[in-house]
Amino acid sequence: MSQEVLKIEGLSVAVDGKVILDKVDLTINEGEVHVLMGPNGAGKSTLGYSLMGNPKYEILEGKVTFKGEDLLEKSVDKRAKAGLFLSFQSPQEIPGVTLADFIRSGMEAKGERVSLYKFKKNVKSDLELLNMDASYLDRDLNVGFSGGEKKKAEILQLLCLKPALAILDETDSGLDVDAVRTVSAGVEAYKKSHNGALLIITHSTKILEALSVDRTHVLVGGHIAAEGGPELVDEINENGFEKYLNN
Amino acid sequence: MAEEKTYVEDIDRNIYDIKDEGQDSFSLDGGLTLDIVKQISEEKHDPEWMREFRIAAYEKYCSIKLPDWGPSLGGLNMNEIISYVRPNTKMSAKWSEVPDYIKNTFERLGIPKAERESLAGVGAQYDSELVYHNVKKEVAEQGVIYTDMESALTGEYADMVKEHFMKLVPVTDHKFAALHGAVWSGGSFVYVPKGVQVSIPLQSYFRLNAPGAGQFEHTLIIVDEGASLHFIEGCSAPKYNVANLHAGCVELFVGKNAKLRYSTIEKKKKNMYNLNTKKVKVEEGGTIEWVTGSFGSHVSCLYPMSILNGRGAHMEYTGITFAGEGQNLDTGLKVVHNAPETTSLTNAKSISKSGGISTFRSEVIITGKAKKSKASVSCESLMIDNISRSDTIPAMDIRTDDADVGHEATIGRISDEAVFYLMSRGLSEEEAKAMIVSGFAENVSKELPLEYAMEMNNLIRLEMVGSIG
Numbered sequence: 001m002s003q004e005v006l007k008i009e010g011l012s013v014a015v016d017g018k019v020i021l022d023k024v025d026l027t028i029n030e031g032e033v034h035v036l037m038g039p040n041g042a043g044k045s046t047l048g049y050s051l052m053g054n055p056k057y058e059i060l061e062g063k064v065t066f067k068g069e070d071l072l073e074k075s076v077d078k079r080a081k082a083g084l085f086l087s088f089q090s091p092q093e094i095p096g097v098t099l100a101d102f103i104r105s106g107m108e109a110k111g112e113r114v115s116l117y118k119f120k121k122n123v124k125s126d127l128e129l130l131n132m133d134a135s136y137l138d139r140d141l142n143v144g145f146s147g148g149e150k151k152k153a154e155i156l157q158l159l160c161l162k163p164a165l166a167i168l169d170e171t172d173s174g175l176d177v178d179a180v181r182t183v184s185a186g187v188e189a190y191k192k193s194h195n196g197a198l199l200i201i202t203h204s205t206k207i208l209e210a211l212s213v214d215r216t217h218v219l220v221g222g223h224i225a226a227e228g229g230p231e232l233v234d235e236i237n238e239n240g241f242e243k244y245l246n247n
Numbered sequence: 248m249a250e251e252k253t254y255v256e257d258i259d260r261n262i263y264d265i266k267d268e269g270q271d272s273f274s275l276d277g278g279l280t281l282d283i284v285k286q287i288s289e290e291k292h293d294p295e296w297m298r299e300f301r302i303a304a305y306e307k308y309c310s311i312k313l314p315d316w317g318p319s320l321g322g323l324n325m326n327e328i329i330s331y332v333r334p335n336t337k338m339s340a341k342w343s344e345v346p347d348y349i350k351n352t353f354e355r356l357g358i359p360k361a362e363r364e365s366l367a368g369v370g371a372q373y374d375s376e377l378v379y380h381n382v383k384k385e386v387a388e389q390g391v392i393y394t395d396m397e398s399a400l401t402g403e404y405a406d407m408v409k410e411h412f413m414k415l416v417p418v419t420d421h422k423f424a425a426l427h428g429a430v431w432s433g434g435s436f437v438y439v440p441k442g443v444q445v446s447i448p449l450q451s452y453f454r455l456n457a458p459g460a461g462q463f464e465h466t467l468i469i470v471d472e473g474a475s476l477h478f479i480e481g482c483s484a485p486k487y488n489v490a491n492l493h494a495g496c497v498e499l500f501v502g503k504n505a506k507l508r509y510s511t512i513e514k515k516k517k518n519m520y521n522l523n524t525k526k527v528k529v530e531e532g533g534t535i536e537w538v539t540g541s542f543g544s545h546v547s548c549l550y551p552m553s554i555l556n557g558r559g560a561h562m563e564y565t566g567i568t569f570a571g572e573g574q575n576l577d578t579g580l581k582v583v584h585n586a587p588e589t590t591s592l593t594n595a596k597s598i599s600k601s602g603g604i605s606t607f608r609s610e611v612i613i614t615g616k617a618k619k620s621k622a623s624v625s626c627e628s629l630m631i632d633n634i635s636r637s638d639t640i641p642a643m644d645i646r647t648d649d650a651d652v653g654h655e656a657t658i659g660r661i662s663d664e665a666v667f668y669l670m671s672r673g674l675s676e677e678e679a680k681a682m683i684v685s686g687f688a689e690n691v692s693k694e695l696p697l698e699y700a701m702e703m704n705n706l707i708r709l710e711m712v713g714s715i716g
Contacts, residue, residue: 054664
């Protein structure tokens with residue numbers, strides 16, 4: 001059996017006093033691809049933010065182990081350094097900080113110090129894969145980026161930071177078909193390059209086409225309503241969540 | 248184990264707090280008297296007109312009251328300020344002749360290094376006297392005069408100095424201008440002849456040292472028709488418990504179609520009263536660019552004034568202020584559009600943290616003569632916490648219908664979501680905040696020469712993280 005990367009046990013989370021996640025269990029092993037589906041407001045993004053450590057999300061109970069260590073006691077940056085990554089649905093715009101400097105700071109935090117020149121050289125193939133012009137590196141982080149450009153920039157960070165587990169929070173939403181394909185190619189490259197695990201929060205199947213899904217989880221009303229293999233994705237695409245809502 | 252901090256501590260800036268034991272050859276006790284002013288004049292071998300000028304200024308100083316607006320100057324006791332301190336050395340053009348204890352201070356500040364790196368001229372003022380002054384040959388060969396003010400008084404350009412000295416900033420301006428006129432000491436004189444483009448920036452680096460010492464340097468720069476210059480004023484002063492006063496004066500003259508960029512990185516220590524007066528007069532088609540970074544001082548009142556006196560004259564102001572604990576930084580600018588088609592563009596930013604107060608005052612005056620003029624003022628403030636304060640006080644006096652004047656002010660905080668985003672890539676909370684603040688200041692730092700931009704980023708880091716990375 002392969003190594004366990006993430007183990008969530010009985011996780012309950014509240015935002016502004018309102019319980020959003022209710023006793024969630026979920027385990028991801030090394031290199032596995034998990035899909036998290038669910039209707040709007042089910043708490044999918046909350047799970048992503050809680051795992052990454054957004055202070056707005058209050059952990060009520062439960063335990064999360066990441067690579068054998070207690071994740072919840074770590075600060076956000078320590079979680080990142082441990083190998084957790086979250087691709088944001090709508091990443092923040094940071095004026096005056098270039099994309100290149102941002103990624104290099106993240107790499108440096110992990111102990112990988114590279115000169116700007118070398119970084120730009122190394123990142124060239126990733127940029128090509130993501131169909132991004134090199135000029136993005138010198139642009140202010142996400143400032144004036146279109147929705148698609150922001151998502152690509154997130155995946156570029158994923159490729160550079162090489163985490164053990166990447167949570168993709170609706171990375172494919174709002175993108176046209178070509179952009180989804182591009183982003184998907186980036187995710188596939190991440191997966192292949194060092195067998196990274198994935199938790200993909202999505203509404204569509206487009207982003208999954210190039211990947212082989214190991215497990216599917218259906219989150220409804222803050223708890224896991226169903227689990228299954230890749231076939232569950234197709235089933236939900238066909239029938240929606242109604243069946244779980246009525247339960 | 249809670250690792251997240253909710254409060255960014257104010258940090259100790261030991262690296263800038265280097266103090267040499269006082270070896271002053273000449274100190275005057277206590278407050279200012281007419282005798283002291285006469286003594287200063289004698290010591291400096293002033294020409295007769297300057298001696299009279301100082302005495303007249305002293306009389307004004309006695310009659311003008313302290314300003315009744317702006318930050319409190321209550322901690323400033325003029326009777327305790329030793330206004331004139333002179334180190335144990337004469338002017339020196341050779342590094343080897345500079346005394347060791349002064350060299351140590353300079354070396355810690357990186358000045359000889361800067362010099363080696365072919366910076367045009369380094370005039371470093373130690374306390375009230377220029378001790379090290381070196382003008383690169385190529386600049387002198389272009390006919391550019393770069394010298395200390397004392398030499399300028401008696402040198403080849405003595406008449407030019409007399410003609411301009413405290414004409415833009417008359418001693419009647421305010422109490423500290425009068426004080427300056429009476430006791431000024433040191434500073435730089437620059438004359439750039441017609442059409443000469445000085446391609447490398449001239450730098451004047453000085454620092455305050457002796458406890459309780461005031462600093463009254465005078466800077467006079469004349470950029471003649473069609474010429475251009477970038478002048479950098481950098482200063483740093485170590486920290487003492489006695490209130491220190493800085494009442495320098497900067498007078499700039501920009502000729503027809505000439506261009507002057509005047510950059511300042513000010514990081515005086517946090518017990519300093521920084522009450523500098525700066526003014527420029529710009530003739531037809533000329534340009535003045537102010538680039539200012541204010542980090543230090545207990546209290547600062549800095550409002551460079553630009554008089555756009557000829558058709559099409561232009562001013563640009565790019566400035567940033569960082570007010571930390573115990574600091575009240577009152578900055579801003581004044582611009583007078585006094586000719587047709589003059590333009591001014593102001594882009595100011597301020598950061599306040601740990602209870603620091605930053606105030607931005609702008610005054611735009613468009614006279615009846617300034618038809619078709621344009622003025623734009625933008626002020627952005629960033630608050631790091633809930634106990635700090637940031638104010639914007641714009642004033643406009645427009646005497647013509649035919650002008651375009653705009654003002655914009657925004658105030659913001661470092662958003663938790665932005666910090667979370669940066670931290671999610673491995674940056675600590677302090678690093679994340681420092682990165683956001685550096686980004687906020689980027690439009691100023693990119694206007695500075697590389698070494699100053701790096702220094703400014705280091706200062707921001709120092710304030711935000713407590714270390715230099």
